[in-house]
Amino acid sequence: FLEFRSIPYGTKRDGELVLNRYSSLVTNGYEFPGAQAMLYAAGIKSQEDMRKKPQVGVASVWWEGNPCNMHLLDLGKAVKEGLEKNGMIGWQFNTIGVSDAITMSNQGMRFSLQSRDIIADSIETTTCAQHHDANISIPGCDKNMPGCIMAMARHNRPSIMIYGGSIKGGYSERLRQPVNISSCFEAHGALMYGKISEADLDDVVRHACPGPGGCGGMYTANTMATAIEAMGLTLPGSSTTPAESPAKMRECLRATEAIKVCLEKDIKPRDLITRESFENAMVVTMIMGGSTNAVLHFLAMSHTADLDLTIDDFQRVSDKIPYLADLKPSGKYMVTDLAEIGGMPSVLKFLIHANLVNGDIPTVTGKTLRENCESAPSLDPGQDIIRPLSNPIKSSGHIRILKGNLAPGGAVAKITGKEGKVFVGKARVYDGEPALIASLERGEIRPDENTVLCVRYEGPKGGPGMPEQLKTSAVLMGAGLRNVALITDGRYSGASHGFIVGHIVPEAQVGGPLAVLKDGDIVTINAETNQISMNVSDEEIASRLKSWKAPCLKVTRGTLAKYVHLVGDASHGAVLDMF
Numbered sequence: 001f002l003e004f005r006s007i008p009y010g011t012k013r014d015g016e017l018v019l020n021r022y023s024s025l026v027t028n029g030y031e032f033p034g035a036q037a038m039l040y041a042a043g044i045k046s047q048e049d050m051r052k053k054p055q056v057g058v059a060s061v062w063w064e065g066n067p068c069n070m071h072l073l074d075l076g077k078a079v080k081e082g083l084e085k086n087g088m089i090g091w092q093f094n095t096i097g098v099s100d101a102i103t104m105s106n107q108g109m110r111f112s113l114q115s116r117d118i119i120a121d122s123i124e125t126t127t128c129a130q131h132h133d134a135n136i137s138i139p140g141c142d143k144n145m146p147g148c149i150m151a152m153a154r155h156n157r158p159s160i161m162i163y164g165g166s167i168k169g170g171y172s173e174r175l176r177q178p179v180n181i182s183s184c185f186e187a188h189g190a191l192m193y194g195k196i197s198e199a200d201l202d203d204v205v206r207h208a209c210p211g212p213g214g215c216g217g218m219y220t221a222n223t224m225a226t227a228i229e230a231m232g233l234t235l236p237g238s239s240t241t242p243a244e245s246p247a248k249m250r251e252c253l254r255a256t257e258a259i260k261v262c263l264e265k266d267i268k269p270r271d272l273i274t275r276e277s278f279e280n281a282m283v284v285t286m287i288m289g290g291s292t293n294a295v296l297h298f299l300a301m302s303h304t305a306d307l308d309l310t311i312d313d314f315q316r317v318s319d320k321i322p323y324l325a326d327l328k329p330s331g332k333y334m335v336t337d338l339a340e341i342g343g344m345p346s347v348l349k350f351l352i353h354a355n356l357v358n359g360d361i362p363t364v365t366g367k368t369l370r371e372n373c374e375s376a377p378s379l380d381p382g383q384d385i386i387r388p389l390s391n392p393i394k395s396s397g398h399i400r401i402l403k404g405n406l407a408p409g410g411a412v413a414k415i416t417g418k419e420g421k422v423f424v425g426k427a428r429v430y431d432g433e434p435a436l437i438a439s440l441e442r443g444e445i446r447p448d449e450n451t452v453l454c455v456r457y458e459g460p461k462g463g464p465g466m467p468e469q470l471k472t473s474a475v476l477m478g479a480g481l482r483n484v485a486l487i488t489d490g491r492y493s494g495a496s497h498g499f500i501v502g503h504i505v506p507e508a509q510v511g512g513p514l515a516v517l518k519d520g521d522i523v524t525i526n527a528e529t530n531q532i533s534m535n536v537s538d539e540e541i542a543s544r545l546k547s548w549k550a551p552c553l554k555v556t557r558g559t560l561a562k563y564v565h566l567v568g569d570a571s572h573g574a575v576l577d578m579f
């Protein structure tokens with residue numbers, strides 16, 4: 001990665017350690033008077049401040065139109081004030097972001113994964129171009145977290161992530177039950193199959209999201225936040241402190257104290273983003289029943305930090321780590337419930353004591369992960385959110401890496417154990433999710449026959465952007481169709497559950513075997529042997545592929561067209577710089 005000119009660590013000025021090692025290049029001396037003029041205009045008050053104070057970029061993925069992100073500007077302001085109190089200068093800036101729930105229309109969802117890389121690009125750009133000495137990033141929605149961490153791995157200046165926090169749970173008076181974002185999709189499925197009324201659906205929709213915060217189950221945002229906390233890149237408790245709690249504001253202040261420690265001790269992202277910390281991230285993802293998107297994002301983060309994590313590492317970890325957390329989407333509880341029993345510090349303390357998580361890794365506090373968690377309350381034996389190791393929900397991880405003649409380059413399955421371990425069914429093939437949704441709306445999926453619904457041309461290039469198939473999986477749940485499995489070269493939302501396999505590589509658009517799967521072929525998904533295959537011989541697949549022609553790309557201009565040309569496959573994180 002590009003090493004920028006900076007004053008060497010350890011340099012002293014007037015007997016004090018120089019902390020503004022990057023910004024000094026423009027704020028000291030008279031080589032760049034124009035830069036200094038601009039900085040005075042932007043708020044620097046004195047020459048002393050100009051010359052001595054470290055400048056910290058405060059990057060929030062703020063925008064108004066999404067509960068996951070709408071409060072992040074205020075968190076950024078609190079960080080800026082904290083920086084000033086602690087003798088630093090904070091520069092707030094924003095990146096773009098998209099709401100995975102709002103992009104859910106097929107067109108919008110094509111931009112979701114791409115937003116991860118734009119977030120990384122924009123934070124990297126501002127940090128490096130503006131000579132920031134450090135960075136505090138404040139993400140909220142799914143792709144925000146990996147985007148922020150990828151940027152940190154690129155600029156490698158002292159950095160801390162503050163997660164925006166989870167939303168409160170909602171409640172539907174009509175249905176007399178707690179509701180959340182995935183209840184909306186399931187209620188839609190229930191409406192389609194006549195199980196609830198339109199008024200019931202409307203009540204669910206109106207009460208599912210009662211304020212700011214990321215989706216509150218162990219969906220992608222919380223999966224990434226808990227894993228990143230286990231990597232030591234946040235303050236203890238960041239991932240489970242609710243969005244609206246006063247503790248979230250206090251965290252913003254504490255983060256500014258911690259960033260000073262990072263500057264003083266020269267703790268940089270690449271000191272923390274290591275093979276060891278990725279092991280912790282993978283373990284926590286399995287324990288918590290996290291989203292399949294974690295596979296894609298960890299691979300992308302690892303690539304950005306020049307590490308060699310592979311898709312097979314997930315299977316290795318999944319084989320030895322149980323699934324313990326009874327959290328939504330397949331469990332009972334929300335992350336706000338987890339916060340009440342001690343939150344992530346208590347979970348990490350438990351996992352460190354059980355030797356499942358490495359407590360010796362360094363963190364942004366300047367202490368080890370173990371030291372950070374020591375004072376957290378131990379998990380109460382009476383709680384049932386995190387099961388004991390002696391009574392797991394599943395004795396191995398729920399994420400399986402499948403391979404076979406349908407996915408020679410790999411696929412990612414989420415099998416919690418509730419769905420069974422092997423599924424065999426007749427393929428029903430759809431080119432894109434809308435075709436499948438239309439088929440469901442026509443009531444074409446038979447409840448009395450095992451069916452493997454295949455949604456293809458939804459990969460990184462074909463989608464483009466690997467759109468999530470949340471709607472389909474949730475509608476199937478809501479409709480009560482339990483005898484179906486869903487496979488795709490696209491992705492699933494962290495809120496998806498059921499017998500689902502995504503990230504199939506190679507994708508259909510580039511001539512993967514999925515492109516020649518036909519209605520009626522028998523597909524076998526075996527989560528014990530980690531295989532996904534169709535009952536079609538290699539010769540027949542080769543012959544079908546001979547007469548197959550790639551469909552035209554869906555976009556030829558604009559940001560997605562650039563994306564299509566650059567994006568790599570899902571088994572390598574769907575990154576844009578795989579050269």
Ligand code: FES
Nearest residue numbers: 068101141215221
């Ligand atoms: Fe933002 Fe779910 S849509 S976290």
